[in-house]
Amino acid sequence: xxxxxxxxxxxxxxxxxxxxxxxxxxxxxxxxxxxxxxxxxxxxxxxxxxxxxxxxxxxxxxxxxxxxxxxxxxxxxxxxxxxxxxxxxxxxxxxxxxxxxxxxxxxxxxxxxxxxxxxxxxxxxxxxxxxxxxxxxxxx
Numbered sequence: 001x002x003x004x005x006x007x008x009x010x011x012x013x014x015x016x017x018x019x020x021x022x023x024x025x026x027x028x029x030x031x032x033x034x035x036x037x038x039x040x041x042x043x044x045x046x047x048x049x050x051x052x053x054x055x056x057x058x059x060x061x062x063x064x065x066x067x068x069x070x071x072x073x074x075x076x077x078x079x080x081x082x083x084x085x086x087x088x089x090x091x092x093x094x095x096x097x098x099x100x101x102x103x104x105x106x107x108x109x110x111x112x113x114x115x116x117x118x119x120x121x122x123x124x125x126x127x128x129x130x131x132x133x134x135x136x137x138x139x140x
Contacts (some may be wrong), residue, residue, distance in 0.1 A: 024050075027121050034112055034117035044105050045114070052098040061132065063087050 032042050066084055071077045102111045 001076055023125075027118070030121045031117045034120070035113035037110070037114075039104055041110065045102065048098065048101055048105070052094065055094055057089065059087060059091050061089070 028042075030047055031037070037045065064085070067080055068088060071080050099111065099115075101116070
């Protein structure tokens with residue numbers, strides 16, 4: 001697994017290194033609270049959720065590496081587009097497979113709340129990261 005080293009600021013403005021373990025713990029706590037999961041539901045859900053995340057990370061890494069360099073010819077560009085589409089579909093199929101497993105574990109309303117909580121958590125983290133890591137505009 002590739003982990004990016006990101007610097008963030010804590011509440012006192014001190015620089016902190018990104019901790020994948022803390023991120024995962026915060027995500028789990030947020031989802032548990034927002035979706036009102038019981039201890040039993042959390043115990044059943046999160047191992048399967050982490051399994052899905054691990055598989056997603058592998059696909060996201062393939063996706064990131066996929067188009068690092070523009071192909072030299074039309075045929076190469078066409079293949080790159082088609083391969084990229086296939087990766088997007090593979091990611092969605094993986095999500096669908098795991099969403100079905102989640103639905104076997106708990107009511108649809110809980111799964112819905114979990115998915116929305118995950119989305120909110122990531123959106124907030126990106127917003128906070130953006131505030132703490134202002135980048136200079138690209139040079140012309």
